[in-house]
Amino acid sequence: MESSSDRARAFALALALHIGLFLLIWGSASWIVPSADEAAAGEPVQATLQMSAADLRRAAQAVAAAQHAPPTPKPPEAPKPQPIPVPKPQVADAPAQPVPQARLDKPDTVDQQAVSKLAEQPADKPAPEEQEQKNRQAQVDLTEQQIRQRIAERRQQLRAQIEAIQLQRDAAAKSTRLEEQRLQQLADRQAAATPAPARSATPQAAPVGNRGVDVGLLARYKADMLMTADGNWNHLGVPERTHCQVRFTQLTGGEVINVEFIACPYDAGGRETVDRALRKTPMPYAGYETVFVRQVTLDFCHPREECSP
Numbered sequence: 001m002e003s004s005s006d007r008a009r010a011f012a013l014a015l016a017l018h019i020g021l022f023l024l025i026w027g028s029a030s031w032i033v034p035s036a037d038e039a040a041a042g043e044p045v046q047a048t049l050q051m052s053a054a055d056l057r058r059a060a061q062a063v064a065a066a067q068h069a070p071p072t073p074k075p076p077e078a079p080k081p082q083p084i085p086v087p088k089p090q091v092a093d094a095p096a097q098p099v100p101q102a103r104l105d106k107p108d109t110v111d112q113q114a115v116s117k118l119a120e121q122p123a124d125k126p127a128p129e130e131q132e133q134k135n136r137q138a139q140v141d142l143t144e145q146q147i148r149q150r151i152a153e154r155r156q157q158l159r160a161q162i163e164a165i166q167l168q169r170d171a172a173a174k175s176t177r178l179e180e181q182r183l184q185q186l187a188d189r190q191a192a193a194t195p196a197p198a199r200s201a202t203p204q205a206a207p208v209g210n211r212g213v214d215v216g217l218l219a220r221y222k223a224d225m226l227m228t229a230d231g232n233w234n235h236l237g238v239p240e241r242t243h244c245q246v247r248f249t250q251l252t253g254g255e256v257i258n259v260e261f262i263a264c265p266y267d268a269g270g271r272e273t274v275d276r277a278l279r280k281t282p283m284p285y286a287g288y289e290t291v292f293v294r295q296v297t298l299d300f301c302h303p304r305e306e307c308s309p
Contacts, residue, residue: 007062007065010058010059010061010062010065011062011065011066013055013058013059013062014058014059014062014063014066017055017059176257176258179257180249180257180258183251183257187252187294217288217290217291218291220288221284221288221291221292221293222296224284224288225283225284225296225298226298226299228281228283228284229277229278229298229300230277230300230302230304232276232277232278232280232281233273233274233277233300233302234273234276234277235273235300235302236273237269237270237273238266238270238273238302239265239266239270240302240303240306241301241302241303241306241307242265242266242301243263243299243300243301243307244261244263244264244265244266244270244271244274244299244300244301245261245262245263245264245297245298245299245300246259246260246261246262246264246274246278246297246298246300247259247260247262247295247296247297247298248260248278248295248296248298249294249295250282250283250294250295250296251294252285252292253282253285254282254283254284254285255282255283256278256279256282256283259274259275259278259279261274262297264300274300277300278298283296
């Protein structure tokens with residue numbers, strides 16, 4: 001491929017060739033055309049232009065390169081100037097007043113006084129209506145804050161009361177356990193200190209199969225305790241013909257100190273009536289010392305005659 005230097009050299013040679021041809025033609029014309037003043041003597045001069053094949057080839061290459069060369073880009077045209085916008089006339093919403101307003105003989109002093117009062121007030125002072133609205137909102141916010149504070153104080157008081165009740169219950173349960181242990185120790189000491197009964201000359205045999213316990217006396221003892229509990233029981237509101245089995249612990253003398261519900265479908269109110277019935281009066285004790293039992297199981301049901309065993 002031809003480089004730019006080759007193309008420039010070919011162009012220079014072609015240009016020189018054309019200039020030489022022009023000078024040669026101009027010189028030959030001056031020799032051929034006779035002068036107007038005098039005629040040339042002798043034979044006319046004939047000249048022949050001789051060029052080598054290499055010169056012709058280089059000239060043809062230079063002409064072809066000049067023809068196929070890319071055209072020189074034109075500079076970008078400057079943008080056309082934008083037209084200046086014409087301002088539109090403003091049109092009023094209300095028609096112009098054709099006749100000027102007549103002058104008042106007596107100006108309105110009330111409006112002037114109101115305007116004067118407004119002008120006398122400082123710029124940062126709110127209007128009375130706005131100030132009243134702010135005062136009402138501040139009062140509402142203060143009331144809500146007081147209500148929230150009271151609710152928080154009430155919750156704190158209830159929490160403190162619940163904690164105090166729980167502590168009292170724990171202390172009562174602990175005291176009950178300690179009292180039961182003390183009473184049990186006293187009962188054990190009394191049983192150990194009681195002397196054995198003197199043997200008679202003719203010993204009587206104990207009933208067979210009950211370890212020396214009088215079954216009849218024990219049955220009467222349990223029946224007497226059930227009768228005492230039924231007499232103390234206020235069974236209003238308790239479902240009829242419904243059994244409630246409980247086990248209670250009693251001290252020597254018949255005082256009940258603990259009640260446990262084994263199988264009882266009563267609600268909290270019904271169980272409370274059973275507990276009060278057992279603690280209202282001591283259980284029978286006199287005459288039943290030999291068959292005394294610390295833990296007794298009873299069955300509550302009413303009416304007693306309609307309750308199946």
